[in-house]
Amino acid sequence: MSWKMFRQFPQLLSGSVYSLTGNRLLDIGLCGIIASIIDLDHFYAARSFSLKAATSLDRRPPLHCTSFWLVLLSLALVSSKNINFYNVESGGNVVLDTITEAWVNEKLSPEILPHKADFIEVMMEQIDQMEENVLQLQKTDLRSIIHRQELERIRYLIRSYLRTRLDKIELYSLWVFKNQGVLSPQELVYLKEYLSLSVAPLKNLCDRMPGPCGQINPRQMEIAPDLETHVFAKSKVDLPDTIIVNDGPREEEITINKDSQRIVPYASIREYVRNNQIKLI
Amino acid sequence: MMNTAEIEFLAEQEEVTIIPKFTDQRVVHLIAGDIGPFRAGIPCVVPIWVAKTLRKKQKCKIVAPEWLDIDLLELKLEEEKASRFFTQMPSEHYMGIAHLLLSDDSDIEHADRLRLAIKNIWDVRVAKARASADTFLRGGGRHAGIDYLTQLEICNLRPLLLDALDTKYRLSAPLENFSALNTSVAGSSSLSQSFSSASSSRRSQ
Numbered sequence: 227m228s229w230k231m232f233r234q235f236p237q238l239l240s241g242s243v244y245s246l247t248g249n250r251l252l253d254i255g256l257c258g259i260i261a262s263i264i265d266l267d268h269f270y271a272a273r274s275f276s277l278k279a280a281t282s283l284d285r286r287p288p289l290h291c292t293s294f295w296l297v298l299l300s301l302a303l304v305s306s307k308n309i310n311f312y313n314v315e316s317g318g319n320v321v322l323d324t325i326t327e328a329w330v331n332e333k334l335s336p337e338i339l340p341h342k343a344d345f346i347e348v349m350m351e352q353i354d355q356m357e358e359n360v361l362q363l364q365k366t367d368l369r370s371i372i373h374r375q376e377l378e379r380i381r382y383l384i385r386s387y388l389r390t391r392l393d394k395i396e397l398y399s400l401w402v403f404k405n406q407g408v409l410s411p412q413e414l415v416y417l418k419e420y421l422s423l424s425v426a427p428l429k430n431l432c433d434r435m436p437g438p439c440g441q442i443n444p445r446q447m448e449i450a451p452d453l454e455t456h457v458f459a460k461s462k463v464d465l466p467d468t469i470i471v472n473d474g475p476r477e478e479e480i481t482i483n484k485d486s487q488r489i490v491p492y493a494s495i496r497e498y499v500r501n502n503q504i505k506l507i
Numbered sequence: 508m509m510n511t512a513e514i515e516f517l518a519e520q521e522e523v524t525i526i527p528k529f530t531d532q533r534v535v536h537l538i539a540g541d542i543g544p545f546r547a548g549i550p551c552v553v554p555i556w557v558a559k560t561l562r563k564k565q566k567c568k569i570v571a572p573e574w575l576d577i578d579l580l581e582l583k584l585e586e587e588k589a590s591r592f593f594t595q596m597p598s599e600h601y602m603g604i605a606h607l608l609l610s611d612d613s614d615i616e617h618a619d620r621l622r623l624a625i626k627n628i629w630d631v632r633v634a635k636a637r638a639s640a641d642t643f644l645r646g647g648g649r650h651a652g653i654d655y656l657t658q659l660e661i662c663n664l665r666p667l668l669l670d671a672l673d674t675k676y677r678l679s680a681p682l683e684n685f686s687a688l689n690t691s692v693a694g695s696s697s698l699s700q701s702f703s704s705a706s707s708s709r710r711s712q
Binding site for chain 1: 508509513516517519520529531533535537538539540542556557560561564566643647648649650651652653654655656658661665668669672673676677679680
């Protein structure tokens with residue numbers, strides 16, 4: 227009986243740790259080893275190394291106390307449930323949703339938005355881990371096909387997101403250089419290299435040109451995103467303040483409720499997009 | 508700018524019910540969440556892209572979502588016709604999902620009629636969107652409510668409407684608010700933008 231119970235316990239324990247691998251061999255091995263180790267207390271109770279003394283005890287050795295293991299077992303059960311819940315609800319889903327939303331916003335906003343490098347990093351780690359796990363599956367296994375397809379989809383998402391940002395960095399290079407806060411460290415390196423390769427030589431060339439070209443300064447070469455451009459926006463929350471739309475000499479105030487959709491100038495909702503209260507659609 | 512393929516990518520993340528033709532008791536731990544276990548004949552909810560993959564391998568039958576029903580869609584069409592505003596659609600990606608599920612070898616019955624019904628609703632909505640965009644442009648103003656307009660419809664409307672709005676704003680805006688040299692818009696709209704800034708500066712002279 228003890229064998230059976232101890233076989234289940236590590237399975238739960240390892241089940242919660244290796245729930246993604248589904249590696250049954252490891253489970254079975256662990257069960258065997260742990261169950262055997264527990265029987266070592268026979269020797270402890272008998273205070274002798276002889277097998278005979280160990281198998282003919284008059285009382286139960288300390289580690290064979292069932293109630294202790296039952297309590298531990300139920301604790302493990304509860305905690306493994308919690309761990310799984312945590313993984314599904316706040317691990318994969320939220321990060322993926324955040325990246326998807328950031329991707330759409332980045333695609334639709336005129337300016338470059340604050341980076342989400344920490345989310346990307348978490349997702350890349352998950353992808354790496356998942357890739358290792360998938361390697362252990364057989365290639366023809368249906369699950370392997372689905373996993374591979376999901377990895378491809380997420381990689382596409384991340385690639386497209388980063389590429390959109392790089393496009394904006396190249397287009398608005400000098401303007402972005404003045405507003406570096408939105409860039410991730412890697413993007414900043416890219417921007418600096420891009421500037422030294424593109425803008426600096428252009429300026430050198432202009433310096434030698436006669437006429438108006440010779441007097442060009444960096445400010446004139448700068449391309450700034452047009453924040454007055456219009457966007458389609460959807461609010462994720464009831465906004466506490468009204469937003470102000472400048473229309474020539476007039477100013478208009480609008481209240482925005484949760485889930486309402488509007489066409490508005492980007493400049494009016496810029497702050498809300500940057501802190502994720504409004505998303506672009 | 509988003510294109511229709513990218514919006515279809517988002518639609519593929521929506522969920523759909525399938526009836527598997529195989530049994531696999533193991534839960535598949537996807538990054539986006541768990542799916543399964545699959546039991547032959549027992550319905551089970553998966554993302555559409557999984558359903559499409561399984562379907563391609565003849566491993567499942569796709570069940571139409573509740574709203575993909577001829578009678579319901581016809582009611583919806585009447586409601587859409589009767590209302591001045593956009594009505595709420597049963598799904599944010601109704602067109603994308605219908606397009607994905609009603610392919611040529613679809614499991615769903617009356618695929619042709621369903622496609623037609625969806626297309627009718629789409630036509631009414633897009634016509635309405637064009638008409639209100641026209642009124643909006645004529646009427647002036649820089650903002651408008653577009654509740655319940657879905658992403659694909661917006662995508663259909665976006666290039667023309669936003670460009671027109673931007674151009675109109677630049678033509679009417681006080682000159683000190685922008686400098687033609689320092690402003691640019693990414694991609695395709697830059698051409699019309701340079702046109703608009705050129706014409707506005709000519710006007711000011």
